[in-house]
Amino acid sequence: MKKITRRQALGFAIGAAAVVGLSACSSSKAPATAAIGAEASGSPSVPPFSLPSGGIDEVYEGHRIQITLGEGGQHGGHHLPAMPVVKIDGNELHIMRNADGSWVSVVNHYETFPDPIAAAKAAIRDLQGTQLAPFGPHEGGSTS
Template sequence: MKKINRRQALGTAAGAVAAAGLTACAAKNSGSSSSAGDPKGGAASSSPAPIPTGTVDEVFEGRRIQITFDGGGNHDGHHTPGLPTVRIDGNELHVMRNADGSWVSVVNHYQTFPDPVAVVRAAVRDLQGAALAQFGPTGGTS
């Protein structure tokens, strides 16, 4: 009986893992076109939801969250159309909207959220009680 060497065993195992991964991807993509697998909860081809209007003023984990949906954020004197003004304990948190309608902030830049309220709550959790640094120029000399 012929024994297989370590290289042959590793090659066979890698091929089996690759085949299993491709099969799982194919099964996921061949399913229905529902958004069950989408972490954001929406279909990839759907258009971004409109930004709500009004205000949110709440205390979350001991921090005061204020969000003003006025159709344009005022980030340190720079008006940004379409973005809400978001504050944590009076300090501004810069938020951005992605093309797919998800939201990110400077605190959670690589994690997306479905709406600005979820973004600011995640930022509060990640700050762990630390003060939010001032956004924009501080007015000092260069």
């Protein structure tokens, strides 16, 4: 009985991996094209973030959370919506919105949250009673 050589086994494994990889690529093409088309059509799939008039000002676990809308801007000729400015005890908590509409913060960037207030409350819990440190030169941080 003839045995299969290592070279033949390696060739078979590489061929099988290529087939699996190509089939995965071809099946994921349609959603990517649809997402690009939806973005190009100008209809955002994620609704813009809105705050009550006057923003949010509340105390959570002994820390003051303030959320206001910052100024919008422009990038490459496109108007950017105003991002919320989140402050905990007067220090800014940097947050970012993900493509799916969820939010992350610099304190807890491995977990997503449904809105900036939930991200701020999670940051307070993660700080475990310590103060949020100023971030960057515009908030009293060092530039070196």
